[in-house]
Amino acid sequence: xxxxxxxxxxxxxxxxxxxxAEIKAxxxxxxxITFHMPKFLLxxxxxxxxxxxxxxxxxxxxxxxxxxxxxxxxxxxxTDWDLVDQYVDHLKQIQTKYQLAGEISIEMISQFQxxxxxxxxxxxxxxxxxxVKDTLEKAVIKANQMRTIEGAELRKDFLNxxxxxxxxxxxxxxxxxxxxxxxxxxILERINxxxxxxxxxxxxxxxxxxxxxxxxxxxxxELTRINSHIKQFRQIVEETDPIGRKLDFIVQExxxxxxxxxxxxxxxxxxxxxxxxxxxxEKMKEQIQNxx
Numbered sequence: 001x002x003x004x005x006x007x008x009x010x011x012x013x014x015x016x017x018x019x020x021a022e023i024k025a026x027x028x029x030x031x032x033i034t035f036h037m038p039k040f041l042l043x044x045x046x047x048x049x050x051x052x053x054x055x056x057x058x059x060x061x062x063x064x065x066x067x068x069x070x071x072x073x074x075x076x077x078x079t080d081w082d083l084v085d086q087y088v089d090h091l092k093q094i095q096t097k098y099q100l101a102g103e104i105s106i107e108m109i110s111q112f113q114x115x116x117x118x119x120x121x122x123x124x125x126x127x128x129x130x131x132v133k134d135t136l137e138k139a140v141i142k143a144n145q146m147r148t149i150e151g152a153e154l155r156k157d158f159l160n161x162x163x164x165x166x167x168x169x170x171x172x173x174x175x176x177x178x179x180x181x182x183x184x185x186x187i188l189e190r191i192n193x194x195x196x197x198x199x200x201x202x203x204x205x206x207x208x209x210x211x212x213x214x215x216x217x218x219x220x221x222e223l224t225r226i227n228s229h230i231k232q233f234r235q236i237v238e239e240t241d242p243i244g245r246k247l248d249f250i251v252q253e254x255x256x257x258x259x260x261x262x263x264x265x266x267x268x269x270x271x272x273x274x275x276x277x278x279x280x281x282e283k284m285k286e287q288i289q290n291x292x
Contacts (some may be wrong), residue, residue, distance in 0.1 A: 001151040001152070001154060001155045001237055001243065001292075002041060002144070002145075002147045002148060002151040002188075002242075002291070002292040003147045003148075003150035003151045003153075003154055003273075003289060003290050003291065003292070004025060004027040004028065004059040004147070004244070004290050004291065005025060005026055005027065005059075005146075005147065005148035005150060006023075006024075006025045006060055006143040006144065006145075006146040006150070006292050007023070007024050007025070007142075007143055007146060007292055008022070008023045008138075008140060008141065008142030008144070008145075009021070009023075009098075009139055009140040009141040009142065010135050010136070010138040010142060010147065011135070012131050012134070012135045016069050017067070017069040017128060017131065018068045018069045019065065019066070019131055019134045020064075020065070020066040020133055020135075021063070021064070021065050021066075021132075021136045021137045021238040022063070022065075022137075022139060023052070023061060023062070023063050023136075023139045023140055023142055023143045024061070024062045024143075025060070025061050025062075025147065026060050027059060027060070027176065027207055027289050028056075028058065028059050028060035030058065030061045031056065031057060031058055031061070032059075032061065033049055033052055033053075033057060033061045033063065034062050034063065035048065035049075035062070035063045035064075035065070036062070036063065036064045036065070037063070037065035037066075037067075037211070038065070038067055040124050041065060041067075041132065042122065043124070043260075044129055044132070044133075046066075048063070048132070048133065048136055049206050051095075051132065051133060051136055051137050051140060052136075055140050055141070055144055056140065056143075056144070056292075057159055057242045057292055058242055058244060058292045059292065060090045061134070062197065063287075064133065065085070065135075066135065067128075067132070071263075073113060076118070076119045077116060077119075078116070078117050078118070078119050079115060079116060080114070080116075080117070082113045083114065083115045084109065084112075084115050087109065087112055087115065087271045088104060088109070091103065091104050091108070097194050100280075101111065106133030125138060131195075133271075147279055147292070150192050150290075151291070151292075154290065157163070157287060158233070158234075158237055158247075158284060158287070159234065159237065161236055161283065161284055162230050162233055162284075164229055164280060165230060165280055166227070166233050167282070168273055168277055169223055169226055169227060169230075169277075171273065172219065172223060172261070172270060172273055173220070173223050175269055175270055175273075176218070176219055176220060176223070178288065180207075181233075205215055206221070218264075219260075219261045219264055219265065219270070222260050222261045223255045223261075225257050226254055226257045229253050229254050229257070230252050230254070233247060233250045234248060236250070236271075238252065240290075243291060243292070244288055244289075244290045244291035244292055247284075247288045247291060248285065248288050248289075250257075250279055251284050251285045251288060252285075254283060255278065255281050255282075256258070258274055260276050260277050261273075261284045262274040262278075263273055
């Protein structure tokens with residue numbers, strides 16, 4: 001089991017190049033990858049994305065790649081000479097028109113910042129490309145190590161909670177037998193009180209109706225289904241594939257059965273247990289949002 005939350009950072013350095021790669025992963029319904037990196041890496045963005053997709057299947061992934069050294073030195077300052085000519089020409093026209101003294105100096109020209117712009121090298125050498133990919137892959141591995149550790153903690157929590165739910169469901173099953181008898185007795189008591197001055201010719205029919213009414217409050221089927229869901233849940237947490245959506249569906253089904261039991265039961269003890277079990281299921285559902 002893997003958590004969707006993780007962080008990984010890796011560096012590469014040699015005499016000419018320094019690469020820093022960071023990857024941050026948080027929970028998300030699908031796999032969503034965003035890059036923050038120099039423009040000259042855009043041609044290999046799909047290849048970098050594939051490195052992540054091979055190791056991460058779900059989550060919102062933010063990747064930052066910083067490069068300095070050779071590529072920082074390859075930035076080149078360019079001058080827009082056409083724009084410089086226009087500035088100088090217009091300054092001369094202003095000087096002539098208003099008969100202004102003085103010379104057009106380099107200090108004056110340099111104040112016009114839009115005549116300069118920086119050009120970045122947009123091609124990447126095969127060696128640099130290899131180093132970038134290797135550095136990113138190592139960052140992803142480190143992020144997955146964190147995701148694995150947190151995933152193990154989530155698995156442990158799920159197993160504890162499901163064991164707790166099973167124990168409480170067992171208690172509900174034992175309580176159910178008592179409740180059915182008490183429910184039948186209450187129904188008979190009310191019927192007998194209502195019919196105390198009336199003769200009923202078909203006692204068997206009366207008791208059959210009592211049994212049907214009592215059966216409406218029976219929760220045995222719901223308990224059986226919850227046991228089945230928990231068993232399936234515990235099997236799925238051992239799988240190596242992404243399981244978050246499967247677990248989310250199963251917990252929804254568990255909640256559905258708990259709601260049904262809550263609506264059927266007129267027993268205070270069972271109702272109290274259902275409130276507690278729904279709280280446990282809700283906590284599991286929240287935790288599942290972090291599972292890949």
